Structure formats: structure tokens, C-alpha cells
Amino acid sequence: MATLKDVARLACVDVSTVSRALNNTSYVHPDTKARIFAAVKELSYQPNVLAQGLRQGKRHTIGVVVPRLHLTLFADITQSIESESRKLGYATLICHTEDDPVIEKECLNRLRNGFVDGIIIAGTGRNGHLLRDIHAGGIAVTQIVRKQEGSISSVIADYDACGYDTVRYLYSRGCREIGLINGTTSLAPYRERYNGYHRAMEELGLTETCATSPMPGNNFEYGYQCTEDLLNQNPELDAIMAAVDIQGMAAIRALKDRNIRVPEQIRLVSLTGHSIGGLLETTMTSLEIPAHEMGEKATHMVIDEIEAPSDNKPSVQHLVFSASLVERESS
Amino acid sequence: MATLKDVARLACVDVSTVSRALNNTSYVHPDTKARIFAAVKELSYQPNVLAQGLRQGKRHTIGVVVPRLHLTLFADITQSIESESRKLGYATLICHTEDDPVIEKECLNRLRNGFVDGIIIAGTGRNGHLLRDIHAGGIAVTQIVRKQEGSISSVIADYDACGYDTVRYLYSRGCREIGLINGTTSLAPYRERYNGYHRAMEELGLTETCATSPMPGNNFEYGYQCTEDLLNQNPELDAIMAAVDIQGMAAIRALKDRNIRVPEQIRLVSLTGHSIGGLLETTMTSLEIPAHEMGEKATHMVIDEIEAPSDNKPSVQHLVFSASLVERESS
DNA sequence: CTGAAAGCGCTTACAG
DNA sequence: CTGAAAGCGCTTACAG
Structure with a gap:
């Protein structure tokens, strides 16, 4: 060279x-x-970008920390972050935590040392102290999807409204026995979806039917199991809300296995649409989360913070995107 | 710091x-x-890893160049590469090319300059010269899924066998009018799937029914369109082979829209299973590609090459993994 | 067993 | 308009 x-x-x-x-x-x-x-x-x-970086104290690289990619919103978000970063002259370093705080800690520690100028993270919420440290140490940080730290900027969707609006929507379609498949409420998005669900159910005088777990619950088996739970809890069930698409897919399958027709007997809505809902055999109604825009926005926020002079850093910003209901066959 | x-x-x-x-x-x-x-x-x-890297001429980073992540084998492979690299002390830089040779070229050019010690790529095949240059320049390179360059190591699945064996399998189930949904034959995996299909069809004295396009064809609309093409070409069709899962999902949907029952009227097999086949409403028979093992192996190959002394680099190695048939409802 | 020095490839005041 | 020099944070022969 x-x-x-x-x-x-x-x-x-x-x-x-x-x-x-x-x-x-x-x-x-x-x-x-x-x-x-x-x-x-x-x-x-x-x-040689290494030498440039050493000299200027800049790497032109941002780290992306997400639980996993396959069949989740994070695939879309990560790709959006990568392509937007590339346009702005930044490379993207990726880490999958599998929602394991230990792996997350290890990743964050590696990223902080010259690897990256900024971090976009959908975190476990268990390394808040470390994250604040890293941020205080001069690395730009933006939270995405999961807002765990008030002192660090974030880009999320309005999960409370997702829960609330979906109950109202299903109610308007005649449903009165509405079940919710949710993940662990120790993660903000799941907690807020529940809050919205809870408020709407209360306002409408309906009785809650919930399946949840201490685990994140981002997999098919979990969704399948929760569907069975809901049906056992409430045989009169006429609607299911699934926190994420993969749970919705599992619910469709579980209902099929019990010969329950969707949507005739049970209506189904996913609260996290990420482009798979429309590709299914029974297309799934879902609240489409603007993953692409969110990824773009987070990228700009983190790069703005990186490039701002250190005596004039942008202030903390919490952005909330609205999801939009896309009606398909399942409801 | x-x-x-x-x-x-x-x-x-x-x-x-x-x-x-x-x-x-x-x-x-x-x-x-x-x-x-x-x-x-x-x-x-x-x-400061930057300074270490500059001094030692090593970044401890490997670049991953793939077309896209969502709903493809590459999500699994990328994640496997990342976790294996992390265990071995390497970070992972990711680039999505969307199968655009121009984007790919841009990515490769960035990667070559101090960004990474090695590259794992599922390429478009249009930047062969550049790739060989990069490799000759001392950056370790391994091809994954798509073996486009004979002079550069590769880890792929046996796509020819996927095509061949699937025809034989469907034949044994009584199918005689077997259609193939394929992508562009300018990419090796699609070309070889066709070769296997072609050989088996010839041996069995069957007539081919193919839908293909000059585009990569890795999306739902394309799969849907191809299914309609196949049905128009051959109303007697009793089986469809889809090169990748997303085309298989599209076929299921297209058949449903025409009130054709799967598998009673038409059997369906995907030639690229990547963990979604079992999650569908009608679970899909597929040839499961060992994405995880392939990612791991490619990671080891590229890191071995990086860490070998420059006067004793490992020789070029082409690894071929077998896919395994997982029978599900669609066949 | 440890220090002084050179150098990886660049950028950026400082002169002129 | 351009050169000489210092320095980013490290590692590694070279002495001693």
C-alpha cells in the first residue's frame, strides 16, 4: 500500500x-x-484511516449494539443505520448481545476504546452505569427502540399508544375478550405496551388476559406457549395482541393447530410490524414501526453529536415515532 | 481516557x-x-486499539460484506460470524450491498484501507478484479455462500446437490411436473441449483418448467410473480422448488390466492432453509443450510489467514457443506 | 530486568 | 503557497 x-x-x-x-x-x-x-x-x-483516526482522535465508525438480527425489527434498523452511516462517511461495527448483559458489557467495553466515535444501542438495561460512563467519556450515544436511560438521547416508537390504540381498534371490531402476548416488563417497550393495553381495557371496562414472562420472549416457542396460555385462561377469547411479529406468527400457528379460524373466531394484531406481516399465508394486521426512519434519525443524532465541537454538544433529545396501523387479513 | x-x-x-x-x-x-x-x-x-493497530499493522477487525440481512440466510451467517469473531478477539464491520456492484465497490475500497485485516464476502461477482487486488495486497479474504473467485477461499453449500436431490425427492413423492423458481444464473448458487435440477430432470425424462430473471430475485413479489408464471406455463404442475425461503413463502401465498392446496395439489420445497420454514402457518419443507457452521468456519479461515506469518499463508481452500432435508407440511 | 529511541501514517500549527 | 517539525498512543529492536 x-x-x-x-x-x-x-x-x-x-x-x-x-x-x-x-x-x-x-x-x-x-x-x-x-x-x-x-x-x-x-x-x-x-x-490509512487508522493513522487519520489516531491523529484526529476520530474513527469515523459507529457501533451498533442490538440483541439479534433474524426475524426482528433490528434487521431493518441495523441495515438502515449502516446505509445512512455509509452515506455520511462512517463505517458500522456491529455487536449482537442476545440480550445477555454479560455479552453486552463485553461489547461496550471493546467499543469504548478507540473502536468507535459513537454508539447506537438497543440495550438490556442492565449496563446503565457503564453506558453513562462511556457517554461521559466523550463517545456519542443514542438509544434506539429501548429507552432505558433518561440522560441519553433516544429514538423510539410510541409503544404505549400501540397498546392503547390496538385495544380501541379491536373493540371497534366487536372484540370484548382481548388477550395480550407480551415480553418481560423489565424492558421499556414491553412495559409500555402493557400500560397502553391496561389503560384502554380499564376505560372500556374489559377484563385483562395476559401472558408474559421474565424473559424477553422474542421467539416463536414462547409466542406459541403464550397463545395456549391465553386460551386456557379465557376460552371466550376473541382477539389476541402480540407484542412482536414472531409472537404473532406463533399465534397464527397455534390457533391453526387448534382449528381456530383467524380472523373469524379470533382476530390477531401484531404491535411491531417489520415488513413480514404482508408476506404470510394469512397476512397479519400490524402496527408498522418506521424502522427505516428511526434508524436514519438515530444515525444523524449520533453523528451530529460526534461532530459537534466539544463545548457545544447538542442537548439530550428523546424522539418518539408513531406506528401506523396496517390492516390485513388477520383482523 | x-x-x-x-x-x-x-x-x-x-x-x-x-x-x-x-x-x-x-x-x-x-x-x-x-x-x-x-x-x-x-x-x-x-x-487505544487505534494506536496498537497502526503500530502493528493489525486492526483485529474483519469486514462482512453481504447483500442484505432481513429474511435471508445472511442474517444467520452474519450473526454467527460476529459472535465467533468476538470470541477470537475480533470485531466485525458490516456492509450491505443490496447486490449493487457500485455499493460493493465502495465498501470494498473503504475496507481495504486500514479498516480491516480480513473480509468475508457474499459478493455480486462484479468486482472480482478489485477483490483479487485486495487479497493480493495482504488482506485475508474468504467467500461465503457465493463462490465467484477460484483463487480465493470459500465456504459454500452444495447447491447443485440441493437442486438434484430435491427433484429426486419430489419424484419419489409421485411428482412429475416439477417447476423451479430461481434467481439470476449469473450468481453461482442460482446457477448450480439449476444445474442440479436440470441433470435430475433429464435423467428422469421429465420436462423442465422454470421461472427465472436477470435480477437476483430475492424478494417476495418476484417469488409471487414466478409462481404465476410457472402455473401459466404448465397447468399440470404438481411441485414447486423455490431457490430461497422468501420465494417459497411467496409461492405458498400465490397458491392460496388461487385456491390451490399445499401439498395436496402442489408440493413445495425451499432449497435454502434458514429457520423460518418451521415457523409458518403451513410449515415448509426445506433444505436446511448450516448457516451457523458456515459462518463459524469462514471466520476461522479468515482469521487463520490473518494470523499466519506472511511467508507461510494457508493455501486456498474451498469448503462445501451439505444441506439436509427437513420434511414439513408443504411436501 | 528496564530505559531511550525510532517509527507506524497521518495532520496541523508554525515559519517563511 | 510550501516545508520542517511535533505529536496522536502505541510497540519493539537496541543497549545496558
Whole structure:
């Protein structure tokens, strides 16, 4: 690999002049510039980003910390973050935590040391202290999907409204026995979906039927099990709300296995649409979360924070996106 | 952030001694060592990986270049690469190309310059020259899923066998009019699936019914459209093979929309199982690709190449994994 | 067993 | 308009 020095030698100038020409950081004589660019081309010179980073204290890299990718909203979000970052000249380092606080801690510790300028995280909520430390240490941080720390900016969807509005919607469709499949309420999104559900059910004078667990619950088996639980708890059930798509898919399957027709006997709505609802055999009504926009926005927020002068950092910002109901066959 | 210098000052030794103590690179007196570790702890010193990388010419990072994540095999593979890399002390930089050669080129160019020590790629096949250049320049490269370059190591599944065996399987179930939904044959995996299909059909004296396109074809609409094409081409169709899961899902839906029962009227098999087949309303028979093992293996191959001394690099290796048939309701 | 020095490839005041 | 020099934070021969 050619270095600045090689270019400088070939163009018969000092390395500093080459650097200035390449970065357009001060006037360089057109003739000199031409010689330099010719040399760059001939040697197919590419700057060493490591050295740039060391010198400038910037990596031009942002870390993305998410539980997992497959069949979750995080696949869309991660991809959106990556493509937006790339446009803005940043690379994306990814870590999957599987919602394990120990793995998360390990990832955060690696990221803090020169690996990245900023972090976008959907965290477990168990490493708050570390996260605040990292942020205080000068690394930009934005929370996505899960707002666990009030002192750190966030981009989330309005999960409370998701729960509330869906109950109201199902009520308007004639449902009175509405069950909820939820994940652990120790994570904010699940907690808030429940809050919304609870408030609406109370206002309407309906009785709650809930299935939940101390685990995150982001898998098919869990959703299947919860569906059975709900049916056992309340044989009169006429609607199921699933916190995430994969639970909704599991519910469809569990109902089919019991010969219960969707939506004729039980209506089903997923509270986290991420582009799979429309691809199913029975297409699934869902609240579509604007994953792409959220990823883009979080990327801009974290990069704005990175690039702001240290004496004028943007203030903490909590952004809430609305989900939109997409009606499909399941309701 | 504390630096080596800070630690050295606090422990009253030279930075070189601190470095040696921390890296266990030569004997350091136990007392000195103790002072150093105390200082490290007090300052909660963490080495700056950028500086280490610059000095050693190593980043301890590998780049992953894939078309996309959502609803594809690549989500599983990427996650497997990331967790395996992390265990081995490497971080993972990710790029999505959307199968666009221009984006791919841009990504590869960024990766080559100090960003990564190695690359694992499922490429478009349109930047072969660049890829060989990068490899020749000393960056380890392993191809995954798509083997486009014979001179670069690869980890793939036996797609030819997937096509061949599936025809044989469907034939044994009584099918004689077997259609194939495929992607562009300019990508090796699609081409080989077709080859296997073609050979088996010929051996059995059956007539081919194919739907394909110049595009990669990795989406639902395409699969839906191809299903309609196949049915128009051959109203007697009694089986459909879909190259990838998403096409299989689209086929199920298209058949449902035409009131064709699966598997009674048409049997369906996906040639690329990646853990979604079992989660569907009608569970889908598929050839399960060992994504996790493939990701792991590719990670080891690329890291072995990175860590081998430059005068003794491992030779090119092409690994082929077998897929295994998982029978479910759709066949 | 440890220190002083050079250098990885760049950028950026400082002169002129 | 351009060069010489310092320095980002490390590691590693080289002495002693």
C-alpha cells in the first residue's frame, strides 16, 4: 500500500502539502495539486484511516449494539443505520448481545476504546452505569427502540399508544375478550405496551388476559406457549395482541393447530410490524414501526453529536415515532 | 481516557515497561508489574486499539460484506460470524450491498484501507478484479455462500446437490411436473441449483418448467410473480422448488390466492432453509443450510489467514457443506 | 530486568 | 503557497 510519503516523493513535494491538497485544507498551487493528484492516481493511494483516526482522535465508525438480527425489527434498523452511516462517511461495527448483559458489557467495553466515535444501542438495561460512563467519556450515544436511560438521547416508537390504540381498534371490531402476548416488563417497550393495553381495557371496562414472562420472549416457542396460555385462561377469547411479529406468527400457528379460524373466531394484531406481516399465508394486521426512519434519525443524532465541537454538544433529545396501523387479513 | 504515559508516570516506570508488562512480551519484575497493574486499575486504563493497530499493522477487525440481512440466510451467517469473531478477539464491520456492484465497490475500497485485516464476502461477482487486488495486497479474504473467485477461499453449500436431490425427492413423492423458481444464473448458487435440477430432470425424462430473471430475485413479489408464471406455463404442475425461503413463502401465498392446496395439489420445497420454514402457518419443507457452521468456519479461515506469518499463508481452500432435508407440511 | 529511541501514517500549527 | 517539525498512543529492536 502506498503511503503519503510515497505520493510526496513522486510529486516532489512535502507530505504536508500532499495532505493539504487531498483534504482541501488550505490553498495549494494548481500545478502542484495536479502533480499530486497524478501521483495519487499512479500509486492508487488510499489514506490509512487508522493513522487519520489516531491523529484526529476520530474513527469515523459507529457501533451498533442490538440483541439479534433474524426475524426482528433490528434487521431493518441495523441495515438502515449502516446505509445512512455509509452515506455520511462512517463505517458500522456491529455487536449482537442476545440480550445477555454479560455479552453486552463485553461489547461496550471493546467499543469504548478507540473502536468507535459513537454508539447506537438497543440495550438490556442492565449496563446503565457503564453506558453513562462511556457517554461521559466523550463517545456519542443514542438509544434506539429501548429507552432505558433518561440522560441519553433516544429514538423510539410510541409503544404505549400501540397498546392503547390496538385495544380501541379491536373493540371497534366487536372484540370484548382481548388477550395480550407480551415480553418481560423489565424492558421499556414491553412495559409500555402493557400500560397502553391496561389503560384502554380499564376505560372500556374489559377484563385483562395476559401472558408474559421474565424473559424477553422474542421467539416463536414462547409466542406459541403464550397463545395456549391465553386460551386456557379465557376460552371466550376473541382477539389476541402480540407484542412482536414472531409472537404473532406463533399465534397464527397455534390457533391453526387448534382449528381456530383467524380472523373469524379470533382476530390477531401484531404491535411491531417489520415488513413480514404482508408476506404470510394469512397476512397479519400490524402496527408498522418506521424502522427505516428511526434508524436514519438515530444515525444523524449520533453523528451530529460526534461532530459537534466539544463545548457545544447538542442537548439530550428523546424522539418518539408513531406506528401506523396496517390492516390485513388477520383482523 | 488514560494513556500508557499516564500509567507509566503513576507507576514510575517507562512506557515501554508498561507495554511489556501488559502484553506479557518479556520478563518484568513482579514488584514493577504489581505497581503497573495497580496504576492501570486506578486509572482504569484501556489501550487505544487505534494506536496498537497502526503500530502493528493489525486492526483485529474483519469486514462482512453481504447483500442484505432481513429474511435471508445472511442474517444467520452474519450473526454467527460476529459472535465467533468476538470470541477470537475480533470485531466485525458490516456492509450491505443490496447486490449493487457500485455499493460493493465502495465498501470494498473503504475496507481495504486500514479498516480491516480480513473480509468475508457474499459478493455480486462484479468486482472480482478489485477483490483479487485486495487479497493480493495482504488482506485475508474468504467467500461465503457465493463462490465467484477460484483463487480465493470459500465456504459454500452444495447447491447443485440441493437442486438434484430435491427433484429426486419430489419424484419419489409421485411428482412429475416439477417447476423451479430461481434467481439470476449469473450468481453461482442460482446457477448450480439449476444445474442440479436440470441433470435430475433429464435423467428422469421429465420436462423442465422454470421461472427465472436477470435480477437476483430475492424478494417476495418476484417469488409471487414466478409462481404465476410457472402455473401459466404448465397447468399440470404438481411441485414447486423455490431457490430461497422468501420465494417459497411467496409461492405458498400465490397458491392460496388461487385456491390451490399445499401439498395436496402442489408440493413445495425451499432449497435454502434458514429457520423460518418451521415457523409458518403451513410449515415448509426445506433444505436446511448450516448457516451457523458456515459462518463459524469462514471466520476461522479468515482469521487463520490473518494470523499466519506472511511467508507461510494457508493455501486456498474451498469448503462445501451439505444441506439436509427437513420434511414439513408443504411436501 | 528496564530505559531511550525510532517509527507506524497521518495532520496541523508554525515559519517563511 | 510550501516545508520542517511535533505529536496522536502505541510497540519493539537496541543497549545496558
